[in-house]
Amino acid sequence: MVVRNLGNTVTRDVAIAGGGVIGLAAAWKLGLGGRSVVVCDPDPGRGAAWVAAGMLAPANEAFFGEELLAHLLLAGAARWPRFAAELEDSIGSPIGFEPSGTVVVACDPSDRAALDRLLEFRQSVGAESARLNASECRRRIPALSPAISGGAEVPGDHQVDNRLLVSGLLRACRDAGVEFIAERVVAVELDRGGSATGLRTEAGTTIAAGAVLCAMGWRTGGLGGVPPAVWPEVRPVKGHILRLRGPEPIIPRTIRGLVRGRACYLVPRRDRSLVVGATVEEMGDDVRVQAGAVHTLLDDARALVPGIDELELSECSVGLRPGTPDNGPYVGWTEVPRLAVAAGHYRNGILLAPITAEALGALLDDRPVPGELAPFGASPRSAADRHVGTGR
Ligand SMILES: Cc1cc2nc3c(=O)[nH]c(=O)nc-3n(C[C@H](O)[C@H](O)[C@H](O)COP(=O)(O)OP(=O)(O)OC[C@H]3O[C@@H](n4cnc5c(N)ncnc54)[C@H](O)[C@@H]3O)c2cc1C
Incomplete structure (x- = not known):
């Protein structure tokens, strides 16, 4: 009403x-x-x-110096299965809650070293992960680039279809x-x-x-x-994010990667779209989609999953995160x-x-x-x- x-x-x-x-x-x-x-x-x-990606990622969002926030993220994630079930029950249709975990990968050896340090910190705050070598990563996600240097299974980081x-x-x-x-x-x-x-x-x-x-x-x-x-x-913190689409899902679940020091993620949806994100930019309330940001996101995503070249680029958007x-x-x-x-x-x-x-x-x-x-x-x-x- x-x-x-x-x-x-x-x-x-x-x-x-x-x-x-x-x-x-x-x-x-x-x-x-x-x-x-x-x-x-x-x-x-x-x-x-x-605009967002809909990741429910307490482990991958835990960073050095933010222990209290990391504990809050873990507590937030623990509420999700019940919240999703209640909402789906109430509306009688799915919201795309996928408790399928995340594979995190590193592109080159220095990304691998940085990821290892992060994983150690994340384990210290209670965010579970298990190291994988490169072939173990590719066994889980066959579309991954042969060039990746390793990664980890992060079983507690899930996703929901934000829309x-x-x-x-x-x-x-x-x-x-x-x-x-x-x-x-x-x-x-x-x-x-x-x-x-x-x-x-x-x-x-x-x-x-x-x-x-x-x-x-x-x-x-x-x-x-x-x-x-x-x-x-x-304050507003600008984020470019892309949506790609293909005839078949290119990856079975969420991948987060470090590509030459930059973070990148690929989130597959049930409707066969693929969300690729995201930049983090201090640009005030600027909501222009900029060519350089789109280029960087595609470049990093291709370094992780080269097969995205075949997909249709169906949406380029910008959102403003509420930063503190x-x-x-x-x-x-x-x-x-x-x-x-x-x-x-x-x-x-x-x-x-x-x-x-x-x-x-x-x-x-x-x-x-x-x-x-x-x-x-x-x-x-x-x-x-x-x-x-x-x-x-
Ligand atoms: C690129 C990108 C990727 C992201 N990925 C993730 C992710 O994977 N996982 C995750 O958890 N979070 C993610 N986020 C962050 C998440 O989207 C935000 O933290 C979240 O949307 C904040 O929710 P909110 O309701 O505070 O603000 P918003 O979702 O921005 O909603 C604010 C609302 O306030 C309304 N409003 C504004 N001014 C007024 C006014 N004067 N009067 C009345 N209404 C007003 C707006 O119309 C809007 O509807 C992402 C964000 C971006 C930009």
């Missing part, structure tokens, strides 16, 4: 600004829990999550009674005591609510009505009473959507959030205290 602006004030339990994967997952779970929820977004489901996921969440939200207003939010409304009482849209709709959640991806923080210092620091100073998200109440934030999930918003939704349910019930999310509260000042990021 779409609530239109007829000059009336709409009152709900929770008003959510932003219907990306985070806002939708939260809205669905809160709606299922019996709360009245309204999501305000001019184009729900079409943010970074639409089926956000479409499924939209349907499940509607079935759970969540309402949508297709308008851009411009401000948080406060009462005289300074507590959040709702949202105001560009078109002048006021949504009164018992609690307000801002989940606008990299744009979180741009709203009026509250002092700018309330918002945590979130320490690469970890902000999830929790802000200094403004009844105003919560769930943003800054950077490269792992799909992986972390279920645990974030769970945490928001807990916050609204005045229960503690899952322990692994506790260091990632919404206060902008807490970032420096929790851990030092790599700036990756």
